[in-house]
Amino acid sequence: EAGVVQSPRYKIIEKKQPVAFWCNPISGHNTLYWYLQNLGQGPELLIRYENEEAVDDSQLPKDRFSAERLKGVDSTLKIQPAELGDSAVYLCASSLGNLAGEETQYFGPGTRLLVL
Amino acid sequence: AQSVTQLGSHVSVSEGALVLLRCNYSSSVPPYLFWYVQYPNQGLQLLLKYTSAATLVKGINGFEAEFKKSETSFHLTKPSAHMSDAAEYFCAVSRTGGFKTIFGAGTRLFVKA
Numbered sequence: 001e002a003g004v005v006q007s008p009r010y011k012i013i014e015k016k017q018p019v020a021f022w023c024n025p026i027s028g029h030n031t032l033y034w035y036l037q038n039l040g041q042g043p044e045l046l047i048r049y050e051n052e053e054a055v056d057d058s059q060l061p062k063d064r065f066s067a068e069r070l071k072g073v074d075s076t077l078k079i080q081p082a083e084l085g086d087s088a089v090y091l092c093a094s095s096l097g098n099l100a101g102e103e104t105q106y107f108g109p110g111t112r113l114l115v116l
Numbered sequence: 117a118q119s120v121t122q123l124g125s126h127v128s129v130s131e132g133a134l135v136l137l138r139c140n141y142s143s144s145v146p147p148y149l150f151w152y153v154q155y156p157n158q159g160l161q162l163l164l165k166y167t168s169a170a171t172l173v174k175g176i177n178g179f180e181a182e183f184k185k186s187e188t189s190f191h192l193t194k195p196s197a198h199m200s201d202a203a204e205y206f207c208a209v210s211r212t213g214g215f216k217t218i219f220g221a222g223t224r225l226f227v228k229a
Binding site (some may be wrong): 003004041042045093102 | 165
């Protein structure tokens with residue numbers, strides 16, 4: 001079974017440029033998460049999808065960040081414009097979506113973003 | 117609100133020695149607790165989880181953790197460290213009916229030969 005796929009793995013951009021990250025979850029997983037992981041920190045939730053619906057985006061900085069999961073499968077996270085402080089690892093995770101808080105989340109390898 | 121505190125950002129042990137990684141949680145409702153491991157340039161993967169069944173939880177790679185409600189702790193242990201255990205370990209908490217998982221800051225485990 002294929003795991004969570006993310007691309008690109010690394011991205012270097014200049015500040016004020018746009019950037020997009022793509023995630024393909026495990027087949028059959030209804031719940032998809034985007035996390036931000038700063039250096040030396042644990043993942044912090046940006047947004048959670050149940051199928052195509054964003055059910056928790058309270059931590060997403062909506063002035064510059066946007067996300068979509070149009071068909072309830074793969075998802076894109078966008079930053080426009082990027083700022084120096086956005087340099088971090090962006091993790092995507094998925095889960096079945098039927099066990100609520102006790103669900104195991106399956107993580108992709110992340111996209112490491114460097115904003116210069 | 118829920119929170120997780122991992123004591124020690126770095127832990128170093130010798131190969132064959134006991135591994136003990138500490139995690140304390142705060143939760144106003146019965147929690148679910150998790151330990152995830154992250155190897156370099158990889159995503160997190162589940163080691164084990166507590167979901168209100170047995171308080172002593174056994175996971176992969178010889179790890180186990182014990183849920184102690186009175187101490188609000190969920191420490192991770194392994195009797196004998198192996199070089200391949202070197203990684204970053206994250207404790208996490210969530211709750212019944214909720215999907216939001218709160219992760220600790222992580223503990224990096226170093227294993228000396």
